[in-house]
Amino acid sequence: MASHLNFWVRARLGLERLVGRIARSHHTQALALFLVLAWVIRFSGALNSLTRLSYVGDPNDDAGQFFFYFWHFKEAVLGRRDWFFSDHFFYPLGVELAQQDWAPMPSLLALPFQVFGPIAAHNLEVLLAYALCGYAAYLLALRVARHRAFALLAGALFTFSFYRFEASNGHTNQINQQFIPLYALALVSFVETRKMRHAYMGGLWFAAATLCSAYHAIMLVIFTPLVAALTLGQALAPGGARILVLRSQGALWARFVLGAGVVALLLLAPILAPNWEAIAAGAQALGPTLPVYAADLLGYVTSPHWYGAFRPMSDEGRYVFQGYGLLALLLFAVVTAHRRTGAGVWLLLAGAFFLLSLGGTLVIGGEARSPLPFSDLVAMLPLGQGFRVSARFATLVTLCGSIAVAVTLAHLDRQVLQHRSTAVRAAVVGALCLLPVSEAALWSRAVGTARTYPTAVEPIYHELAHEPGTTVLDFPLVWETHHKHLGPHWFPRKRYLEALVHGKRLLSGLGDAIPSASSEYFLRLPLLRDLHGIVDPIWGLAPSTHEQASYVLAFLDTRHIVFDSGPMPTPAEAPPVGLRRAWGRKALDLIETLVPTAPLATESDFTAVRVRAVGHAQPAVHIDFADRSS
Known part of the structure; x- marks a missing residue:
């Protein structure tokens, strides 16, 4: 018994000396100073x-995309995501993370x-x-x-x-x-x-x-x-x-x-x-x-x-x-x-x-x-x-x-x-x-x-995320394509944060480089191709396009549409608030001509609508990019 006590006493004293030596080390003191x-x-x-x-x-x-990258890395470590690829933005194609x-x-x-x-x-x-x-x-x-x-x-x-x-x-x-x-x-x-x-x-x-x-x-x-x-x-x-x-x-x-x-x-x-x-x-x-x-x-x-x-x-x-x-x-x-x-x-x-x-x-x-x-x-x-x-x-x-x-x-x-x-x-x-x-x-x-900026996710996104199935949390109305950008001219990257909270996906995104197949695919979609010009004075779409758009919405199994209540800001400055509201009204009118909707939520920065059933639900479709006819 005495030998056991002596062992623990010596161990405790040794640990105390080690802790004291570490605390007195200039390395510990410097690191602590910079931390403070x-x-x-x-x-x-x-x-x-x-x-x-x-x-x-x-x-x-x-900053919004780094919240997502950290979350994706954790998911990859846990074996739930691919290390080098994600379809959580630019869905359903996804993007190579090595390019980001x-x-x-x-x-x-x-x-x-x-x-x-x-x-x-x-x-x-x-x-x-x-x-x-x-x-x-x-x-x-x-x-x-x-x-x-x-x-x-x-x-x-x-x-x-x-x-x-x-x-x-x-x-x-x-x-x-x-x-x-x-x-x-x-x-x-x-x-x-x-x-x-x-x-x-x-x-x-x-x-x-x-x-x-x-x-x-x-x-x-x-x-x-x-x-x-x-x-x-x-x-x-x-x-x-x-x-x-x-x-x-x-x-x-x-x-x-x-x-x-x-x-x-x-x-x-x-x-x-x-x-x-x-x-x-x-x-x-x-x-x-x-x-x-x-x-x-x-x-x-x-x-x-x-x-x-x-x-x-x-x-x-x-x-x-x-x-x-x-x-x-x-x-x-x-x-x-x-x-x-x-x-x-x-x-x-x-x-x-x-x-x-x-x-x-x-x-x-x-x-x-x-x-x-x-x-x-x-x-x-x-x-x-x-x-x-x-x-x-x-x-x-x-x-x-x-x-x-x-x-x-x-x-x-x-x-x-x-x-x-x-x-x-x-x-x-x-x-x-x-x-x-x-x-x-x-x-x-x-x-x-x-x-310093708030990071709270709006309640509507929590509500949408609990819908059954694979929920896509955005449906952009304005699309542009160039060497690093696919989606709205001004992509609110807080969407990344909103998506990762529940592991949901985004149609649009912003990355350092995007494969050409992504641009070609999204431009081939009838709805997105025609909405690409929504910033022009021509707001209406041909009746045939309305019908195609309905099929596209069903094809993507779209149940909700969330869009900004105002226009995308120009590179120089955002338009006046009045113009934002007018644009938001036009956007809502356009969506209602494409599909039957029901109001879901209206906030200061966005509006959400629920897409009512459009005919028969479409089965899941896999796209083979080697076969253009798919």
Whole structure:
């Protein structure tokens, strides 16, 4: 008995020591700090809103589809859905998820939170991503600058920069940038130690970054040779044995690329191999839009509060403002670079990605000035044609600039501040760390309300979803088809959220690339083909089309039609409310000429009607796209 008691006593003491050691670890403290900062700055500390609000954008915009992607990943893990395909939008054809911003890695990180529901799972994953971004940048800065306080500052500058906050609005995969600094850390560690384990870790982080966004993969593909070139330039000291240096550096980088590449390929092959054709087709389809989303030069120094003077920069593709705190510290790093602070490499990297962010056209204040070659250079890379938001290279500007700031301030501390009194040194270091973070916090709180949206699903959708059979929750009246869009001109992506609550389906959708068969099929449907022109003054349809439309409705087993009470907004601005109501009346009149209906619900933004029986119910039909007659 005594021996058993001694065992449990020793086990408890050992566990207490382990917990204490973990709690005292700078890793735990840094991660906890960034978790608290993210909770306060980004989520305003509101616990009860995690299940009711979206903190990454309007569910009717891009944010809505990420709720669906997270839900679909959970369903795939449980064996209820296909990993790479879904017919929950573009029903009944479906779409290859590899062509979308599928974001499997963020979906994996959100998996443990799915027990709290799809909204909370999404928000908690975003909170975790913010904390991990700060922690990863902290580790990189600590390795390079070897100064904990300024490494924390670098993590905060990267994580809570204005650019990340604004550009990731609606793009959960762009919030999950924690693997970019982790890859850079592995690369730097390999250069310093030449140990292959760091190359293997680089491959792991590269694969994880790729599964967040293909944008991240292209960034790292460019980042690696730039670091190699700068490292080689440092090694080629005047008077040295240049041939030996070239051979040594060549062998070094060959080992890194081989080690990291093998690991990344092994991890990515199960996903990329079966979907490569779809991914390549999607990237090819997106190529022509590359120059549209280049950064505006004034966007780097223009506060979002100045948008009245530079209206064209309000588009998120041109938004690259980093914050005045980071800009001031970065300017200080540039001015003092001649003192051999060690920040030169990181400043050059930041400068290179600054140029790449300008894309194919120099834009100043919303006006195109002169052509640039950077988009063409990126397009030469594998899948580079799909890099249609050149401004996202500003992510590396922020990261490399933050590391340069940490290195510069660490040099300042060692050369100047350590000779001062402890109080003076603590005051200066504290002010340098707190001021930029305070700026981000104040700005985030000022605009946070405008970036927070309700996610409640209207009661009518719950009612429709409980209907027997396969319920399709929308029936769009306006259809357009181009390289990435099938459905209404303005597709309310909150439909994704409404669909996943009960696992129902959508006829329309929005994706990064859509197979041509989808467009051909929907255009061949008589009802949808004729309604494609509903935005024109011709509202009526021929009697023969009415009859065809009835058959189509029965063919799709349509029981309800839910449509917006107003017209789809134009790209510039939504029409007046009066016009919206008039359009809604026209839409209802048109539907009533096609099929007999009964009112079901009318809300401020939509109207729902029940479709009465149209003749005999049609049996289920399977469409064979190899046989056009089907």
